[in-house]
Amino acid sequence: MAQLSYRDAVAAGIAQEMRRDERVVLFGEDTAAAGGVFKTTVGLFEEFGPRRVKDTPISELAILGAAMGAAMTGLRPIAEIMFSDFLACCWDYVANEIAKTRYMSDGQITLPLVIRTANGAGSRFGAQHSQSVENWAMAIPGIKVVAPSTPADAKGLLAAAIRDPDPVLFFEHKSLLGNKGEVPEGEHVEPLGKASVLRTGGDATIIALAAMVPRALQAAEALAKEHGISATVIDVRSLVPLDARTLLEHSARTGRVFTVEENPRLCGWGAEIASVIQEEVFSSLKGPVIRITTPHVPLPASDQLEDAVLPTVARIVNEIKRALGSRRAA
Amino acid sequence: MSTVKAKSAPARRDEAISEATRLRLYQLQVEIRYCEKRAYDLFLQNLVKGTSHLALGQEAVAAGFAAAMNKDDYTFCTYRGHHHTLARGASMLSVLGELMGRQCGLMKGKGGSMHLTSVEHGVMGSYAIVGAHLPIAAGAAWSAQYRGTKQVAVAFFGDGATNIGAFHEALNLAAVWKLPVVFCCENNMYMEYTPISAVTAVKHPAADRAASYGLERQVIDGNDADLVFSTAREAIAKARSGGGPSLIECLTYRHSGHSRADPAKYRPKEEVEEWLKRDPVTLYRSRLLAAGVAEAALTKIESEAMATLERATESAKASPTPALESAMTDVWADGGNAWRN
Numbered sequence: 001m002a003q004l005s006y007r008d009a010v011a012a013g014i015a016q017e018m019r020r021d022e023r024v025v026l027f028g029e030d031t032a033a034a035g036g037v038f039k040t041t042v043g044l045f046e047e048f049g050p051r052r053v054k055d056t057p058i059s060e061l062a063i064l065g066a067a068m069g070a071a072m073t074g075l076r077p078i079a080e081i082m083f084s085d086f087l088a089c090c091w092d093y094v095a096n097e098i099a100k101t102r103y104m105s106d107g108q109i110t111l112p113l114v115i116r117t118a119n120g121a122g123s124r125f126g127a128q129h130s131q132s133v134e135n136w137a138m139a140i141p142g143i144k145v146v147a148p149s150t151p152a153d154a155k156g157l158l159a160a161a162i163r164d165p166d167p168v169l170f171f172e173h174k175s176l177l178g179n180k181g182e183v184p185e186g187e188h189v190e191p192l193g194k195a196s197v198l199r200t201g202g203d204a205t206i207i208a209l210a211a212m213v214p215r216a217l218q219a220a221e222a223l224a225k226e227h228g229i230s231a232t233v234i235d236v237r238s239l240v241p242l243d244a245r246t247l248l249e250h251s252a253r254t255g256r257v258f259t260v261e262e263n264p265r266l267c268g269w270g271a272e273i274a275s276v277i278q279e280e281v282f283s284s285l286k287g288p289v290i291r292i293t294t295p296h297v298p299l300p301a302s303d304q305l306e307d308a309v310l311p312t313v314a315r316i317v318n319e320i321k322r323a324l325g326s327r328r329a330a
Numbered sequence: 331m332s333t334v335k336a337k338s339a340p341a342r343r344d345e346a347i348s349e350a351t352r353l354r355l356y357q358l359q360v361e362i363r364y365c366e367k368r369a370y371d372l373f374l375q376n377l378v379k380g381t382s383h384l385a386l387g388q389e390a391v392a393a394g395f396a397a398a399m400n401k402d403d404y405t406f407c408t409y410r411g412h413h414h415t416l417a418r419g420a421s422m423l424s425v426l427g428e429l430m431g432r433q434c435g436l437m438k439g440k441g442g443s444m445h446l447t448s449v450e451h452g453v454m455g456s457y458a459i460v461g462a463h464l465p466i467a468a469g470a471a472w473s474a475q476y477r478g479t480k481q482v483a484v485a486f487f488g489d490g491a492t493n494i495g496a497f498h499e500a501l502n503l504a505a506v507w508k509l510p511v512v513f514c515c516e517n518n519m520y521m522e523y524t525p526i527s528a529v530t531a532v533k534h535p536a537a538d539r540a541a542s543y544g545l546e547r548q549v550i551d552g553n554d555a556d557l558v559f560s561t562a563r564e565a566i567a568k569a570r571s572g573g574g575p576s577l578i579e580c581l582t583y584r585h586s587g588h589s590r591a592d593p594a595k596y597r598p599k600e601e602v603e604e605w606l607k608r609d610p611v612t613l614y615r616s617r618l619l620a621a622g623v624a625e626a627a628l629t630k631i632e633s634e635a636m637a638t639l640e641r642a643t644e645s646a647k648a649s650p651t652p653a654l655e656s657a658m659t660d661v662w663a664d665g666g667n668a669w670r671n
Contacts, residue, residue, distance in 0.1 A: 069454075
């Protein structure tokens with residue numbers, strides 16, 4: 001095991017796959033010579049050269065269009081969209097072109113490509129550089145959606161995404177980039193579509209994603225220590241494909257389920273998961289599935305305001321305490 | 331007609347076009363003409379549902395380019411893409427079958443008229459979001475360059491696409507990366523229902539933008555199959571040899587409306603009549619006869635095309651509709667649609 005930061009693990013995952021497969025190419029704005037504005041691609045230009053690691057103009061349409069054209073003709077491109085907010089500039093490629101072409105062509109065209117993007121809040125960048133938009137992508141048939149929370153998963157899930165024969169939208173969380181963690185030495189690939197159960201408890205199941213995972217874990221610690229509530233914490237890791245079985249199993253076992261979502265309230269990823277849970281294990285539930293989300297507002301820039309709207313450890317603790325308390329009162 | 335007589339790039343007729351190629355150019359134009367007319371008839375019989383965008387009048391562009399391309403070159407079309415798909419070798423049966431939503435269709439009814447795709451013929455898709463395929467073609471060209479295969483990508487688009495961002499992003503990237511791609515604008519003078527001149531800052535919507543990307547300004551008569559062929563041949567050879575992209579504006583005219591729903595009443599009667607006199611198929615026939623080609627050779631092409639069309643029509647009508655289960659297949663590369671376990 002090596003200690004790597006999340007950002008270095010991203011670069012390590014790309015390097016691992018570029019060494020093993022000549023078809024893998026990487027490109028985006030400031031991705032090559034500069035090593036990425038988030039320093040997630042440092043060293044790759046030096047190792048693999050300008051033929052395989054390329055800087056592009058500020059042209060999100062060209063970036064995703066080129067990735068698609070390259071993928072359908074034999075390459076395995078990794079395209080970087082600097083901030084996930086900018087996906088809105090090239091959403092046609094995600095929603096209309098990349099996601100649908102395999103289906104529309106009756107399987108004639110396959111698109112093994114990865115779109116990497118920096119997602120999420122915590123950097124005080126304001127409403128156009130801080131969003132969590134994984135729920136946008138989840139609504140479109142034909143695109144896989146992955147969002148790691150640890151350095152090991154950043155490497156392993158990215159490697160799996162690059163090897164996957166389908167298009168994958170890969171969300172790297174900005175506030176996790178500096179986090180360090182154990183990453184297996186040597187080849188590391190973590191299959192897509194498997195949730196990770198990080199902690200097991202009998203009173204509640206907390207389902208979280210990306211930067212909300214460490215917060216959910218801290219909340220579970222506090223609930224256990226201070227309130228005698230023992231919670232299971234699950235890192236969803238991959239929204240599409242979704243490991244519904246693991247989520248359902250733990251939801252049924254504990255009977256109380258909480259999602260912790262950074263995306264704004266309406267149609268957040270937890271809404272679909274809550275729907276699946278209530279449809280399939282309703283009789284095992286002891287109360288409603290409760291969604292802890294950012295409220296339905298654009299993200300403010302001020303650190304005070306941003307911290308106030310994101311789900312915090314204290315808010316997760318309070319929501320769970322209140323819900324379990326009200327169950328006992330009833 | 332003044333636009334056609336506008337200052338054009340010098341005609342590239344320095345290399346002779348063989349008689350075999352000229353007969354091929356005629357055959358392709360005739361096949362497209364017949365098949366597109368049949369598509370229209372099939373609408374009227376309610377056998378083709380949805381919408382469709384015919385390329386009647388624009389046959390010379392498709393024939394000229396297809397004849398200049400190698401078998402493994404890539405074609406990217408718009409929703410008005412029947413002509414290019416046929417020109418690259420997809421059968422009339424597979425095209426009409428797709429328009430009719432039958433099992434024999436190119437995509438077995440899953441794509442429809444606006445998304446004709448035939449990878450085995452190099453037709454890498456028809457794209458119905460205006461301009462979207464230009465960056466995709468650039469990506470395919472980059473892949474060819476990377477793999478060293480000497481393949482060339484050609485993107486066909488209408489005049490309307492020149493005012494959308496993807497056009498400009500694709501041209502810039504292709505120029506910066508010196509990609510083997512040819513961008514071919516079929517300027518039929520109307521972006522859907524509106525004259526392109528009414529909504530564009532320059533006279534020639536594609537060619538007048540070429541200089542912005544360091545490319546040569548090329549405007550040609552897109553109804554002249556020989557001129558299209560020789561211009562395409564030169565641009566493709568340049569791309570194949572590492573010379574980078576080209577942008578060619580072909581002036582042409584659609585004989586019908588924008589789509590099935592459009593009777594095209596916004597076009598002046600005189601303008602339509604003028605362009606009908608310059609029908610690429612009849613013009614080319616006359617030219618071949620004047621050049622001494624035996625009329626029997628042409629009538630043979632025509633009767634064979636009609637016979638193929640009749641067989642294709644009957645087979646498409648007789649083809650079953652797709653199994654309903656097929657609506658649930660091929661979302662993913664494993665053939666399925668599962669989003670969860």
